[in-house]
Amino acid sequence: MKCALVGNPSVGKSLIFNQLTGLGVEVSNYPGTTVELQQGKLCYRRLPLEVVDLPGVYSLDGDSQEEELVRSYLVNEPPDRVIAVLDATRMERNLYLLLQLAEYKIPTVVVLNMIDEAMEQGLSIDQGKLSELLGIPVVETAASLGQNIDRIVPAAMHDAAVSDLSVPYTPEIEAAVRSLEKLYGAPRLAALQALQGIGHDAPLLEGAQAIATEIEARNHMAPGQIIAANRHLYARQISREVIGAREPDRHFSLDRLLTKSFPGIPILCAVLLSMLIVVFTAGSFLEGLIVDAFSTFVIEPFSALGLPPLLHALGMAALLAIVAGLGIAFPFVFIYYILLSIVEDSGYLTRAAFLADRAMHSLGLHGGAIIPMVMAFGCNVPAVMAAGQLRTTRERTIAAFLITMVPCSARTVIITGIVAAFVGLGAALSVYLIVLVLVVLTGIILARSIPGGQYGMILEMAPLRRPDATLVIKKSWQRIKEFLFIAMPLLLAGSIVLGALDYFGWVAAFSEAVSPVSEGLFGLPAEATTALLFGILRKEMAFETLAVLAGTADLAAVMSAVQLYTFAVISVLFVPCISTIAVLLKEMGAKVTTMVSAYTIALGFFVGALIHLITG
């Protein structure tokens, strides 16, 4: 038995999915969080049940990637049940989608989510009436409070029904549908889709096209528009019947400040800057505590053991990896993720997108692209996936370049762990400034040189919400888990291998080979360049390798401030990590991936050499 969650973006599908399956897919307060189909399993009265979380869509007849994904999923592998999630505060538009969904004739149960917010806004919804009009059961939920979530699966299993609701279309549309049914034996759904140019049945599409042209000539409106208008009208009628009087909303809305150029833009800058500063100061503070504790209580006793040299070297490498990983990256990355989650969940990102729309246009993108760019601060991988949703190849290519330049959490580890900790706060911020300038320059150049049209932004603003503490912690934990259980073991293994290589003198041989470049070009010790190369595997690796090769986590003891700074800048700029390269390959193709990699390598080396040149 398979159940699919379908609904508008940001209605809480993924949150419900997580609560049903116990998994931890991304939940964020902006449209387009989920971009791929997610599957999970659960047991209901000993019956295995598969739940599928789908990307949010505004329509099933649209041409955007996520709309095509959901449509083809519903057509090609129809689930046994649909759980239609509606946002109770935006009923009318949510019903518009439900009306389309009803045409797929899949047994459905309606989940009326966000009921807590509806109540707060003084909205009263007649649930019984809604259920009666739709002919399907309705469950009212507040997913963020966990309210009534346990009723969803039983309702889906026992009460789900195929809605007999059918939109009264204009006579022309009905006539067109009947003609297509008659002549091509097409089902109603396929006929409606064909009229809008959707489908793969060539003769049907040809016939539908002939009628569509005729209808358009008569009405100055394409069938798609007429169909949409009919559905909107019907959705309005239903919502009028079920929604009681609404008290006018007199709350002071923060949007009065946030979406104005002033003080909106200063606020935007302040938010970004304060995030970085908090991360740097709190991160460095914790880092100091943990590294000190580790050296006194673990490293020194270990050194005092007097183990055989090989064992000592390997153990030391492992311990250093742990110190560097747990002690430096963990407290800091965690804080970073928490701040990022707070911003994501507050709904602020869509405001930032609106304010930045103009600026993004000069980079060949539009305001909506801010969202993947901010996601990139966490990790470039999901950001590249989100950028895959942009509409043109031009936009996707530009976004791919810019996103891979954004310092992700791993690179922020390097910036904080090396620059903020050993050089200074101002220096650390200046790294961001350098990156920002380079991102802008790259964007402007790409926008000028890549031909192609530009689409504008049509972005639904997420409602502003106070982020829920448990959800924020959960999400940050979900992300840090990836670091702890996938990256850490890798880093550990990598460090031990490195320790062994070092012990047998192979690293020294390699370092000797790269030392002319390293010292001549960047003024860096050879092991720093070796570390940079390891950074391709994972960006934190650059840092760890450096610590292992230098034999201490206190890098200031072995390298000068300028050297540390140069090292950090190069490793932040050059080459995305392996995972990013893999996802780039999947989403953007080999050509873009190669270009991005080559460009970032060149950029990293160029800027590194430049710094060396300037500082002499």
Place this chain on the structure above:
Amino acid sequence: MSSSVREDCLEAILALSGKDCRPVSEAEVGGAVEADTAEVMAALRTLVTGGDITREGEGYMLTPQGKKTAESVFRKHRVLECFLSEMLGMDTGAASKEACVLEHGVSDETIDRLSTYIQGPGRHRSMRRGSGHRPRHTLLDFAEGDTVEVTMIRCTGKNRRLMDLGVIPGEKIILQRKLGNNAVVVTVKGADIALSPEIASTIFAEKAA
């Protein structure tokens, strides 16, 4: 209209040549196509030059390319015929004649008159906003806080999402915010939607009463 005569000629040759693909004479084509002889002659000449038909003794034969076009015209004809008869409930003969004219696109005027005749006056008018008087104001001509009624949207094909969000002719929306650079936020069906300037300028509206 000559392209429609050409298509009609192709279709007539297809129908008349039958299974054994015999050549079809000029007189036969002229009899089947509703146009004066001079036009038919001209159309046939163009078709020969275009490689759609060839002369075979006394008559014309379809080339493979011409056959393809003719068949597509025929299918279009059949679909429209069915559509019109569904619409009108008229007998197939009359619909067939109707479709014959319509399949090549008549002037909007004719169709407009026709559709009023079909659906009864008034019924149709609400669907056709903006055909009488051109809307003059885009969303950008209004001030923050204005409630406006959408009259028309340019390039809907490109921005289908607008339609799905409820920005359609007749919908009342509130212009919530307009930045100096003309990026706007509008409230549609209770949701705030941010639009780039170039999108906002495709939305025509008038002040709501």
